[in-house]
Amino acid sequence: MNSNNQKIIVNIKDIKYQNWEICLKSKLKILKSSNIEIDSKNLDLSCSDISEIIKIANQYNCKIISFCSTSSKTIVSSQSLGFKSQLIIENSSKNTLKINQKNLTFSKTHFHQGTIRSGEYLDSPGDLLILGDVNPGAKVSAEGNIIIWGRLLGIAHAGREGNSQATISALQLRPVQLRIANKVARGPKTKPQFGIAEQARIDSEEIIISPLETK
Amino acid sequence: MTNSRRSVRTDTRVILICSGKGGVGKTTLTANLGISLARQGLSTAVLDADFGLRNLDLLLGLENRIVYTAQEVLEEECRLDQALVKHKQESNLSLLPAGNPRMLDWLKPDDMQRIVDMLKEQFNYVLIDCPAGVEDGFKNAMSASQEAIVVTNPEVSAVRDADRVIGLLNTNAIKPVQLVLNRVRPKMMANQEMLSIDDVTDILALPLLGLVLEDEQVIVSTNRGEPLTLNSVNSPAAKCYLNIAKRLQGEDIPLIDPAEESSGIGAKFRRLMQTKIF
Numbered sequence: 001m002n003s004n005n006q007k008i009i010v011n012i013k014d015i016k017y018q019n020w021e022i023c024l025k026s027k028l029k030i031l032k033s034s035n036i037e038i039d040s041k042n043l044d045l046s047c048s049d050i051s052e053i054i055k056i057a058n059q060y061n062c063k064i065i066s067f068c069s070t071s072s073k074t075i076v077s078s079q080s081l082g083f084k085s086q087l088i089i090e091n092s093s094k095n096t097l098k099i100n101q102k103n104l105t106f107s108k109t110h111f112h113q114g115t116i117r118s119g120e121y122l123d124s125p126g127d128l129l130i131l132g133d134v135n136p137g138a139k140v141s142a143e144g145n146i147i148i149w150g151r152l153l154g155i156a157h158a159g160r161e162g163n164s165q166a167t168i169s170a171l172q173l174r175p176v177q178l179r180i181a182n183k184v185a186r187g188p189k190t191k192p193q194f195g196i197a198e199q200a201r202i203d204s205e206e207i208i209i210s211p212l213e214t215k
Numbered sequence: 216m217t218n219s220r221r222s223v224r225t226d227t228r229v230i231l232i233c234s235g236k237g238g239v240g241k242t243t244l245t246a247n248l249g250i251s252l253a254r255q256g257l258s259t260a261v262l263d264a265d266f267g268l269r270n271l272d273l274l275l276g277l278e279n280r281i282v283y284t285a286q287e288v289l290e291e292e293c294r295l296d297q298a299l300v301k302h303k304q305e306s307n308l309s310l311l312p313a314g315n316p317r318m319l320d321w322l323k324p325d326d327m328q329r330i331v332d333m334l335k336e337q338f339n340y341v342l343i344d345c346p347a348g349v350e351d352g353f354k355n356a357m358s359a360s361q362e363a364i365v366v367t368n369p370e371v372s373a374v375r376d377a378d379r380v381i382g383l384l385n386t387n388a389i390k391p392v393q394l395v396l397n398r399v400r401p402k403m404m405a406n407q408e409m410l411s412i413d414d415v416t417d418i419l420a421l422p423l424l425g426l427v428l429e430d431e432q433v434i435v436s437t438n439r440g441e442p443l444t445l446n447s448v449n450s451p452a453a454k455c456y457l458n459i460a461k462r463l464q465g466e467d468i469p470l471i472d473p474a475e476e477s478s479g480i481g482a483k484f485r486r487l488m489q490t491k492i493f
Contacts, residue, residue, distance in 0.1 A: 046386055117378045118382065119379040133418075133420070136378070
């Protein structure tokens with residue numbers, strides 16, 4: 001079965017086909033017995049959809065190794081089933097916002113709406129914007145900044161690849177642990193004042209938390 | 216199959232009762248909810264999916280009546296009605312053990328679906344008592360459910376595990392998911408020694424189906440094999456279970472206020488002082 005260890009990427013969202021099931025089946029027909037990475041593009045797949053994909057792959061003697069997708073829903077589902085999964089950010093020039101004559105590019109910002117619950121993990125190769133809470137036991141990370149429109153109660157890691165300029169901002173910053181680049185800090189013991197958004201950043205080799213300022 | 220002649224009910228509610236952490240009261244809730252629903256005239260089946268460590272039969276006092284399990288039904292060694300164990304006093308309630316404690320890994324999600332489909336033909340409610348943990352046992356039990364009740368206690372570890380379970384339920388498109396907060400001690404809550412209701416609902420962000428007050432009678436009834444709701448003694452927990460059963464059917468019953476329940480004149484007096492009525 002493992003005659004070749006090469007990984008073949010199978011895109012299951014193709015306009016040539018009616019839906020992903022038909023697409024997957026017809027593509028697997030050609031690729032019998034290989035290791036597969038599924039690229040589901042922007043499809044939102046649930047755990048049961050992913051189980052279905054694995055079932056279909058087994059019929060064609062194929063082994064699913066990993067998933068990649070631009071949908072964070074799909075990433076969370078495939079991760080909860082124990083697959084290596086990677087979030088991909090679509091590059092598009094449309095995502096530019098003009099504020100105070102400054103161009104803010106959102107081309108590398110990933111947006112996730114909803115609560116990240118205990119045991120879940122979300123990672124972004126760019127910046128990460130979360131509309132919702134990050135609960136205790138959950139982990140979020142990004143190569144750039146992390147902005148949480150909600151409460152941060154879990155673990156956040158900004159500047160995952162070593163960018164020490166990265167920041168972590170939240171409406172309520174009460175994390176278990178904060179990481180920026182290669183620095184680790186435990187969350188503050190005292191509850192923050194209600195109603196003031198806060199930001200964590202590195203200042204003189206230490207992670208500090210201060211009220212969020214926008215310049 | 217003989218099933219094809221019967222009409223399939225579409226209004227059956229299949230409810231998973233789960234928690235993540237063990238010992239928070241899943242089985243007790245399943246048993247009491249089953250009895251309460253049955254007493255309101257609804258035919259109810261309780262399915263013990265925690266067959267490795269099965270307890271539901273003990274709680275219902277039906278241990279000595281079990282002959283077959285769902286496993287034998289699926290292998291066509293017996294009929295479904297032979298495996299269903301009717302409750303002694305509450306004839307609307309039936310128990311189906313999913314399997315034998317000795318056969319640990321026979322059940323697959325497909326099997327679960329077949330069992331539940333069979334039960335759906337006969338019952339208004341199917342309550343599935345889920346095993347603790349988030350591994351295969353939980354995934355099997357989840358595979359055949361439409362909605363879920365998450366049971367948790369007002370303590371950090373139980374809330375954390377419940378949160379994990381809710382995440383898994385959400386990614387599997389199980390809706391609605393409702394919350395039952397079990398073993399609430401009003402006195403400790405009033406003194407802020409225990410997580411408050413708001414603390415819990417803040418993190419879990421689920422609609423609260425009900426609170427169950429801590430009650431020593433629960434232990435007594437478990438040991439006797441007679442669920443509290445069966446004899447409707449004046450027990451606080453039994454009242455809570457009955458309210459949950461009514462709310463489950465859409466009745467609008469206000470939640471009890473734990474502050475009202477914290478007994479003792481001293482506590483009530485102190486509260487009055489705090490509210491500055493005097």
